[in-house]
Amino acid sequence: MRIKIRAFAGFREILGKEMIVEIGSGSKVADLINHLCEIKPELRGALFSDAGELRDYFMIMLNRRRLDLPEDLNADLSDNDEVAIFPPVAGG
Amino acid sequence: MRIKIRAFAGFREILGKEMIVEIGSGSKVADLINHLCEIKPELRGALFSDAGELRDYFMIMLNRRRLDLPEDLNADLSDNDEVAIFPPVAGG
Amino acid sequence: MISDGEIDLVEILGSSIKPDAGAVVAFVGVVRADPGVMGLEVEAYEEAALEELRRIKEEAIARFGVSSVDVVHRTGRLSLGEVIVVVVCGSSHRREAFQACEYVIDELKRRVPIWKKEQTEEGERWVRGDAC
């Protein structure tokens, strides 16, 4: 299935602004993240500590709804979902 | 001595916007008020209750400094003083 | 400032929008269409009002550390929907700009010798001030 990835701020500099990735049907958010870390190895250091734990300095939105991490790493993905990755907001 | 009288809002409608009155040297604020009530009898009802007590719905400024009433009725006036009479402010 | 001409919002806001003030808060008072009211006439004891506005401005700067405070109040005849007063506070931080702006309009309404007369369908009436 096809997932649209959007990335902002520092994550855009790693992943690019927007891309479509193909992953196996039945994939979860965690599978997508692993896939992205394989395509863009630089992403791993941005998302995980050296000990392999999820950092808390980023957010993920699935179809523009914010995920609660790490619980929602188990959320199911569907074809044509939009997943956005970005750091804490700093507008205004 | 000559005192400049300025009046605003409802008091302007009684006294006029601006006038010069002549009162005897050594006069106090209370003397000026009595004088004004003689020239403009309508003023008496605006400043005093039927029982002759000072109402609290007006202010007097002497040379742009607000007087504390009734104490400052005893304040001395000087030649060329400016006395302003007006109701509580309602700007903005 | 007291003005009997229309208030130029761009001019008064523009003078506060500067690289040293990250936050600008403006209060704009508008002649409100209260039931029966058709317009307003505003009268000021101009010399005393300007002195009091200057004092309030100095207080706001001292209390809240804002970098600028500008006030313009209209006098004369105003129609419904016209701007009667503008307060603009510039500050490096927004909290202080909000506090200063609210302080200035509150104190203006409490202390500055200005009066409003409403034109209504039944005639004219002075708006009663609160404090004496």
Add this chain to the structure above:
Amino acid sequence: MISDGEIDLVEILGSSIKPDAGAVVAFVGVVRADPGVMGLEVEAYEEAALEELRRIKEEAIARFGVSSVDVVHRTGRLSLGEVIVVVVCGSSHRREAFQACEYVIDELKRRVPIWKKEQTEEGERWVRGDAC
């Protein structure tokens, strides 16, 4: 609204200055000349930002009873002293207009997916957000 063109203060303020809103409070955020900073680049997740702004606006109207809330946020390259965000709240009473305006800018900074990158003498750096 998210806009990559200069914000028209007159237009956004003017649309709130109406006879039914006696009080209009505006917050104007300006690119501040912090030490070493030469300019800013602003990036937004536009669709999500617009949804979140709409929610914040609805919250402000429900909480404070204001009659209008308008927000415009700039994106793209901004110079020192340029307007980056404007929030305008119209209300029949001023207290609520101040509260709503402060609420909207606070929540915008906390929740709306927008990021700033500072151009400094030593290169570029992303401004760190507070909350996650």
